[in-house]
Amino acid sequence: MKCQSACSAEKELSAETQRHPCYSFAGHKKYARMHIPVAPRCNLACNYCNRRFDCVNESRPGVTSEILTPQAALDKFSLVKKEIPNLSVVGIAGPGDSLADWEKTRKSIELIKARDEDTIICLSTNGLLLPELAPELLALGVKHVTVTVNSIDPKIGALIYRHVRYKDETLTGKEGAELLINNQLTGIKILSAHGVLVKVNIVMIKGVNDNHIQDVVKTVKELGASITNIMPLIPAPGSVFAHHEQTSNKDLEKMRQLCETDLPQMRHCQQCRADAIGLLHEDRSAEFSRSEPYPKKPDVSETYKIAVASKYGKRVDLHFGHATEFHIYRCGPDGFTLLEKRGVEQYCLGVEECGEEEERREIIIQSLADCDAVLTLRIGYHAQKRLLEQGILPVENCDKVNNGLLFTMKELAEKESA
Structure with a gap:
C-alpha cells in the first residue's frame, strides 16, 4: 500500500x-x-x-x-x-x-x-x-x-x-x-x-x-x-x-x-x-501594473532617431538578438513618428550558430548606424559594448513602446548633458 x-x-x-x-x-x-x-x-x-x-x-x-x-x-x-x-x-x-x-x-x-x-x-x-x-x-x-x-x-x-x-x-x-x-x-x-x-x-x-x-x-x-x-x-x-x-x-x-x-x-x-x-x-x-504612465509629450528640445525591438509595435517585447526587424522612430518635442520597419537577420539562433553570431551582430549594428539609441527588452554585454563604441545608446525596457521611447529620450538627454 x-x-x-x-x-x-x-x-x-x-x-x-x-x-x-x-x-x-x-x-x-x-x-x-x-x-x-x-x-x-x-x-x-x-x-x-x-x-x-x-x-x-x-x-x-x-x-x-x-x-x-x-x-x-x-x-x-x-x-x-x-x-x-x-x-x-x-x-x-x-x-x-x-x-x-x-x-x-x-x-x-x-x-x-x-x-x-x-x-x-x-x-x-x-x-x-x-x-x-x-x-x-x-x-x-x-x-x-x-x-x-x-x-x-x-x-x-x-x-x-x-x-x-x-x-x-x-x-x-x-x-x-x-x-x-x-x-x-x-x-x-x-x-x-x-x-x-x-x-x-x-x-x-x-x-x-x-x-x-x-x-x-x-x-x-x-x-x-x-x-x-x-x-x-x-x-x-x-x-x-x-x-x-x-x-x-x-x-x-x-x-x-x-x-x-x-x-x-x-x-x-x-x-x-x-x-x-x-x-x-x-x-x-x-x-497589469498600477504604475503611472509617462506624460504623452516629451520634455526634451532635441530630436532623436530610435530603433525599437518590438514584435507587433505595441510593446518593447523582444531581445536584441531575437529581433528580425526594428521599428525606427523619429522622436522630438512634438512626439513620435514611425519612419519605417527595418528588417535584419536575427543573429542569436542558438548554440549551433554561435561561431557566426559575432558577424551577424556586427551587420545588424551597422544597419542601425543612423540611430541615436536602440530600445530593447534585453541586450547582451557584447552587443551593448559594440553599440556604445558606435555612439548608439543601448536601452533595456519592458513597457509600452510610447513609454519606452519617452524613457529612452530622457536617457539620451541626460547623456548629452553629463
Whole structure:
C-alpha cells in the first residue's frame, strides 16, 4: 500500500510538473506563470544584485514595478487568471528573498491555494533560511523550489557575497559564505528527501566561479536536486559587478554541456523580473501594473532617431538578438513618428550558430548606424559594448513602446548633458 501511495504521488507530481514552464521545456510555450512581488526584504548582499523596486524599465531578477500585500497579490492573481486562462504557476521570487519575508510569503500562498487549488505554487530562495522553514513549505504543499547556489567553496562565496544577515547577526567573508552554503545544502537535502523538486540556479561569473560550477552541480545532484539552471551574469547598474564582463552564450552553453552529464540543464530561462506575468518569452507584467504612465509629450528640445525591438509595435517585447526587424522612430518635442520597419537577420539562433553570431551582430549594428539609441527588452554585454563604441545608446525596457521611447529620450538627454 505504501508503494502504491508513493507511486501515485510521484505520478501526480510528474503531471503537475509538465504544467510548470520553468521545469518543463515542453510546457514553457504552452503555460503561463505569474510572479507575485510580496517579499521585498533580503538577508544577503550579493555583488551582482541591485534591487530597484520602482523600476518598470528593467527586465532582470530582483526588479518590480510595485510591492504587493498578500491580499493585493490575491486580487491581482484573480484578475490575471481571467485574462490569461493558461496561467498554471504562481511563483514568489522576491524581489528580495521569499523566505526572508516569510509571513507575507506564507499568507500569499495560503490565500491563492484557497482560491484555486489547481494552481502550482513555487518559490525561489537563496536558501539561508531553508533548514528551519522547510517543514512549513512541506506543510503548505509546495512541490517546486528553486535555490540559488553560486558556490560550495566559502573562499569563492566570499567573492560573491558582501555579507550574510542571519538571526540579527551580520557575517562577512568566508564566515558568512560558509554559513550560507551549509544552510543551502542542508535545505536542498531536506526538501528532496520529502519529494520536492528542487531546481538549482547558478549565476556564472567569469573569473569568479566559472571553474567551480561543475563541482556545484555534482554536489547538489548528490543531495537530490532534479535540474540546474546555469545563468549568465547580468551586470546590474549600481552593483559591485556593474562593469564585470557578461558571460558569453558560447561559454554558457559549453558549461551546460559539461554539466548535463550529471543533471538536466534548463536552457529556456528568461531571468524574469520579480513581477513577471505570461509566457516565459512574452512578459506581460506592464499590462497589469498600477504604475503611472509617462506624460504623452516629451520634455526634451532635441530630436532623436530610435530603433525599437518590438514584435507587433505595441510593446518593447523582444531581445536584441531575437529581433528580425526594428521599428525606427523619429522622436522630438512634438512626439513620435514611425519612419519605417527595418528588417535584419536575427543573429542569436542558438548554440549551433554561435561561431557566426559575432558577424551577424556586427551587420545588424551597422544597419542601425543612423540611430541615436536602440530600445530593447534585453541586450547582451557584447552587443551593448559594440553599440556604445558606435555612439548608439543601448536601452533595456519592458513597457509600452510610447513609454519606452519617452524613457529612452530622457536617457539620451541626460547623456548629452553629463
